[in-house]
Amino acid sequence: MDTPQSGSTSHEGAFRDQEGPYFGKYGGRWMPESLMAALQEVEETFREAIEDPEFIKELNDLYANYINRPSLLTEAKRFAEPYPGVRIFLKREDLNHTGSHKINNVIGQALLAKRMGKTRLIAETGAGQHGVATATAAALFGLECTVYMGEVDTQRQALNVARMEMLGAEVIAVKVGARTLKDAINEALRDWVASVDTTHYLLGTVTGPAPFPEMVRYFHQVIGQEAREQSQAQTGKLPDAVIACVGGGSNAIGIFHAFLDDTTVGLYGMEAGGAGVDTGKHSAPITLGRVGVLHGARTYLMQDEDGQTIDSHSISAGLDYPGVGPEHAFLHDSGRVDYQPVSDSEAMNAFKTLTQSEGIMPAIESAHALAGAQRLAEQWVKDGVVDADTPEADQKVIIVNLSGRGDKDVSTAATWFGMVPEDQAGRGE
Amino acid sequence: MSEQIRSLTAQKIEQARAEGRTAFIGYMPAGYPTIEESIEAAVQLGNNGADIIEIGLPYSDPVMDGEVIQKATAQALENGFRVADVFHIVKEVTSRTDAAVVIMTYWNLVDRMGVDEFSRRFAEAGGAGLVTPDLVPEEAAEWFEASDKYELDRIFLTAPSSPEERVKLTVESSRGFVYAVSVMGITGARQEVSDAAERVVQRTHAAGAPRVCVGLGISEPEHVAEIGSYADGAIVGTALVTALRDGGPEAVGEITRRLVSGATKN
Numbered sequence: 001m002d003t004p005q006s007g008s009t010s011h012e013g014a015f016r017d018q019e020g021p022y023f024g025k026y027g028g029r030w031m032p033e034s035l036m037a038a039l040q041e042v043e044e045t046f047r048e049a050i051e052d053p054e055f056i057k058e059l060n061d062l063y064a065n066y067i068n069r070p071s072l073l074t075e076a077k078r079f080a081e082p083y084p085g086v087r088i089f090l091k092r093e094d095l096n097h098t099g100s101h102k103i104n105n106v107i108g109q110a111l112l113a114k115r116m117g118k119t120r121l122i123a124e125t126g127a128g129q130h131g132v133a134t135a136t137a138a139a140l141f142g143l144e145c146t147v148y149m150g151e152v153d154t155q156r157q158a159l160n161v162a163r164m165e166m167l168g169a170e171v172i173a174v175k176v177g178a179r180t181l182k183d184a185i186n187e188a189l190r191d192w193v194a195s196v197d198t199t200h201y202l203l204g205t206v207t208g209p210a211p212f213p214e215m216v217r218y219f220h221q222v223i224g225q226e227a228r229e230q231s232q233a234q235t236g237k238l239p240d241a242v243i244a245c246v247g248g249g250s251n252a253i254g255i256f257h258a259f260l261d262d263t264t265v266g267l268y269g270m271e272a273g274g275a276g277v278d279t280g281k282h283s284a285p286i287t288l289g290r291v292g293v294l295h296g297a298r299t300y301l302m303q304d305e306d307g308q309t310i311d312s313h314s315i316s317a318g319l320d321y322p323g324v325g326p327e328h329a330f331l332h333d334s335g336r337v338d339y340q341p342v343s344d345s346e347a348m349n350a351f352k353t354l355t356q357s358e359g360i361m362p363a364i365e366s367a368h369a370l371a372g373a374q375r376l377a378e379q380w381v382k383d384g385v386v387d388a389d390t391p392e393a394d395q396k397v398i399i400v401n402l403s404g405r406g407d408k409d410v411s412t413a414a415t416w417f418g419m420v421p422e423d424q425a426g427r428g429e
Numbered sequence: 430m431s432e433q434i435r436s437l438t439a440q441k442i443e444q445a446r447a448e449g450r451t452a453f454i455g456y457m458p459a460g461y462p463t464i465e466e467s468i469e470a471a472v473q474l475g476n477n478g479a480d481i482i483e484i485g486l487p488y489s490d491p492v493m494d495g496e497v498i499q500k501a502t503a504q505a506l507e508n509g510f511r512v513a514d515v516f517h518i519v520k521e522v523t524s525r526t527d528a529a530v531v532i533m534t535y536w537n538l539v540d541r542m543g544v545d546e547f548s549r550r551f552a553e554a555g556g557a558g559l560v561t562p563d564l565v566p567e568e569a570a571e572w573f574e575a576s577d578k579y580e581l582d583r584i585f586l587t588a589p590s591s592p593e594e595r596v597k598l599t600v601e602s603s604r605g606f607v608y609a610v611s612v613m614g615i616t617g618a619r620q621e622v623s624d625a626a627e628r629v630v631q632r633t634h635a636a637g638a639p640r641v642c643v644g645l646g647i648s649e650p651e652h653v654a655e656i657g658s659y660a661d662g663a664i665v666g667t668a669l670v671t672a673l674r675d676g677g678p679e680a681v682g683e684i685t686r687r688l689v690s691g692a693t694k695n
Contacts, residue, residue: 292537
C-alpha cells in the first residue's frame with residue numbers, strides 16, 4: 001500500500017475535493033494493527049459504493065422517503081427582528097426522522113455494513129441522538145445493535161436509553177474513565193477489535209481514523225447541497241454566512257462542504273465554550289489550540305502538558321467531546337472557517353429566544369450555532385453594514401444549521417431556567 | 430528487519446535461544462501503585478528471569494487494554510504519575526537488572542513531548558525500544574528517524590487480521606522483534622492461548638522476521654511452553670499486574686519464576 005506523506009500544511013485544488021486520509025497535516029489512521037484490515041475494507045466498500053448507481057439510488061430513496069429529505073429552509077423572522085437588515089434562515093435538520101442530522105450518516109453507513117455482510121452495528125453516543133439513529137437503522141435493516149454510552153450520559157439522557165432499548169438495541173453504560181462520550185468511544189473500539197468479523201463500528205462524527213472523517217462527511221454533504229439551492233431559490237443569492245455548532249463537527253462539515261469554495265460565503269463553527277475557555281471547563285479544542293492524536297486522528301485536542309486527554313465540559317452532551325474532526329483542524333489553519341467559542345449561558349439564551357420567537361425548540365447543540373448567528377448579526381448592525389433601510393437585495397443572509405430538535409433537552413433547560421424545584425431537577429450543570 | 434544498528438532486545442532474545450529458552454517478556458505499568466513500587470516490581474521481574482521488561486506508560490484513553498491494566502494505569506494517573514517519571518524508572522530498572530527495558534506507549538504521549546526529545550531522554554536512561562500499540566508504520570516517519578538516531582528498537586505489531594502486505598510492511602519496519610497479537614481483542618488473561626497465535630507467528634516469520642514474540646492472554650507456564658514451540662518469546666502482562674495488585678512486588682517475583690519455568694525447552 002502507499003505510504004501517505006504527512007506534514008503538509010498547504011492544500012492543492014478546491015477545498016471541496018479534500019479526500020483524506022490527510023487534511024493538511026491532520027487526520028490519518030492512528031489505530032491498532034488489529035483494526036487496519038477492517039478500516040481498509042470499509043474504505044474500499046465506501047469508494048465502490050459511491051460509484052455504484054444502485055447504491056446511490058437506494059441511498060437517495062431512503063433520504064427522501066424514510067428520513068424526510070430535503071429538509072426545509074425556514075426563515076426565522078421574529079428571531080431576526082433585533083437585527084434590521086439581516087435575514088436568518090434555519091436549515092431544519094430537526095425535522096429529519098429521529099430528530100437530528102445524525103440519521104443521514106447512519107443510513108449511509110448501515111447500507112455499507114449490509115454491503116460488507118456485517119450483521120451487527122456498534123456505536124458510541126453522548127446525548128443519545130446518534131445512538132437512537134443507529135438503533136433505528138438497525139431495526140430498519142434487521143441488524144443487531146449495541147450502543148456504548150458513558151454512565152454519566154445514561155443518567156442525564158435516561159429517556160433516550162429507553163428509546164434505544166425499545167428499538168431493540170442493547171445499551172451498555174460505560175463505567176470507566178470520565179464515563180462520558182470519549183470513554184464510550186474507547187469501549188466501542190475495544191468491542192470492535194474483538195468482533196470485527198461480524199460487526200461494523202458506525203462512528204457518529206467526522207473524526208476517528210480514515211476513512212471515517214471523509215465518509216461521514218460524504219453522507220452529510222446533502223445538507224449543504226440542499227441549503228445552497230434553497231438559498232438561491234428563496235433569496236436569489238448565496239448566503240453571506242453559514243453557521244453551525246462543532247463538537248466532532250459532522251453537522252458543520254455537512255452544511256459547510258457545498259460552500260467551501262464560494263469565497264463570498266463566510267463560514268463559522270461554534271465550539272462549546274462551556275463555563276468559559278479560561279476556566280478550563282469547556283469543549284473547545286480548536287480555541288485551546290493543542291494538536292495531538294486521539295481515537296485515530298491527528299487533530300486539535302483537549303490535552304494536558306503530558307498528552308493526557310482533559311475531560312471536556314459542556315451543557316450540551318452532544319458537544320461534550322475533547323477532540324474535533326481533522327478536516328475542521330485543517331479548515332481552521334487555512335483560515336477558511338472561523339471557529340469561535342460560545343458559552344453555556346449564550347447558548348441557553350439563544351435556545352429560549354428561538355423557542356419563544358419562532359415556536360421551534362432547538363437542540364442545545366444547535367443553540368450554540370444560533371448564538372453565533374446573533375453575535376454576527378449584532379456585529380453587522382453595530383458596524384452599520386446594514387440597517388432598517390437596506391434594500392432587500394443588499395440585506396445580509398445567514399443560514400444556521402438547526403442540527404436537531406430540543407425535546408431531549410427539556411429537562412436540562414427547565415433546570416437551567418429554574419422552572420423545576422431543585423430536588424426534582426434533571427441535568428443542570 | 431533492519432539489522433545495521435545494535436539491538437538490545439535482539440541480543441536478549443538470541444541469548445535466551447542459545448540457552449535453550451523461550452525469551453520471557455514481562456509488562457509492568459509505570460507508577461503503579463507508586464513510582465517506587467513499580468520500580469521494585471520491575472526489578473523483581475528482571476531478577477527472576479525476564480529477558481525483557483516492558484514498562485507501560487499510563488494513558489487516559491487506553492483502547493487496547495482490558496479492565497485490569499486500565500484500572501492499574503488509571504490509579505497511577507490518579508496518584509500523580511507524569512510521563513517524564515518513566516525515564517527515572519527506566520534508569521533504575523536498567524541499572525538494577527540485566528534485562529533490556531522497552532516502553533509500551535500510546536502514541537500521543539510521545540507526540541506531545543516530541544518524538545526526538547522523548548527518544549533522547551529514553552535512550553539516555555538506558556532504554557532499548559518502544560512497543561507502539563496505536564502507531565502503524567505508515568504514521569511513523571518521525572519515529573523511524575528518532576529510533577535510528579538514538580539506536581532504539583521499533584516494535585510494531587502484527588495481528589491475526591493483518592493481510593500479507595501489512596505483515597510484510599510491519600516486519601520491514603520493525604527492529605529487535607515483532608509483537609504478534611495472539612487474538613483479536615484487548616489485553617487480559619485468558620484460559621487458553623488462541624489457535625490464531627501460531628498462524629500469525631508463522632506468517633510473521635515467513636515475511637522475514639527473525640524474532641517474533643507473542644502477547645495477549647498468556648497467564649500460565651503451560652501457555653509459555655506452548656508458545657515456545659513456535660515463537661521466540663512470550664509476553665505476559667495482565668497476570669503480572671494482577672499479582673502486583675494482590676501481593677505487591679514480591680508476588681511479581683514469585684509468579685515470574687513460575688511462568689519462566691515454562692520457558693525452558695527440553
